[in-house]
Amino acid sequence: AQRVTQPEKLLSVFKGAPVELKCNYSYSGSPELFWYVQYSRQRLQLLLRHISRESIKGFTADLNKGETSFHLKKPFAQEEDSAMYYCALTHNNDMRFGAGTRLTVKP
Amino acid sequence: EPEVTQTPSHQVTQMGQEVILRCVPISNHLYFYWYRQILGQKVEFLVSFYNNEISEKSEIFDDQFSVERPDGSNFTLKIRSTKLEDSAMYFCASRWQGDLAYEQYFGPGTRLTVT
Numbered sequence: 001a002q003r004v005t006q007p008e009k010l011l012s013v014f015k016g017a018p019v020e021l022k023c024n025y026s027y028s029g030s031p032e033l034f035w036y037v038q039y040s041r042q043r044l045q046l047l048l049r050h051i052s053r054e055s056i057k058g059f060t061a062d063l064n065k066g067e068t069s070f071h072l073k074k075p076f077a078q079e080e081d082s083a084m085y086y087c088a089l090t091h092n093n094d095m096r097f098g099a100g101t102r103l104t105v106k107p
Numbered sequence: 108e109p110e111v112t113q114t115p116s117h118q119v120t121q122m123g124q125e126v127i128l129r130c131v132p133i134s135n136h137l138y139f140y141w142y143r144q145i146l147g148q149k150v151e152f153l154v155s156f157y158n159n160e161i162s163e164k165s166e167i168f169d170d171q172f173s174v175e176r177p178d179g180s181n182f183t184l185k186i187r188s189t190k191l192e193d194s195a196m197y198f199c200a201s202r203w204q205g206d207l208a209y210e211q212y213f214g215p216g217t218r219l220t221v222t
Contacts, residue, residue: 034210036213042215043111043198043213043214043215043216044150044198044200044213045213046210046211049210086149086150092162092163093138093155093157093162093163094140094152094155094163094165095140095142095152095211096152097142097149097150097151097152098149099148099149100149100150
């Protein structure tokens, strides 16, 4: 069965520090993986997807099929990055979310 | 920029009552979804809908739930006889294309409280 695991519920870093939000998945096929972000009092919005290999707001994520991971990284965290981050996997027109990690970037 | 909208923002209902949550997806989108998020828990997939029929549903989506696209714009989730454990945020989402790599756009959610 497909499953997405985000081991950290809470992550706190200081402004300017590197940040890595972990995501592991279990899925037998070739997954489509995403990171969604939810800022305070806003809707879920796409941050990035593995297929486009892009960098959004300084964030990157690399799909590692060997480790079944899709960790989200940013070299220098900003206060405005404080939000809930959800890793998600889609297959056959459904989407499975991880439990989410609340990132707090302290000044 | 077009957005998915949901009404109401907050719905309070008594246990056993029927409730309909409404969503207006982005107008040229073809795939529609409902998710729920119980307070403090993760976002859970309920159902996807394409070409006027359900394409996928989760184990949560039992006979108490139904979805409908009654006209060209609305997409509704009906809970036939609400239970206390149905209290949650319900999110609607839509996607333009069949390619799974395309983004789902989420609505702001409806908070359902069952008393």
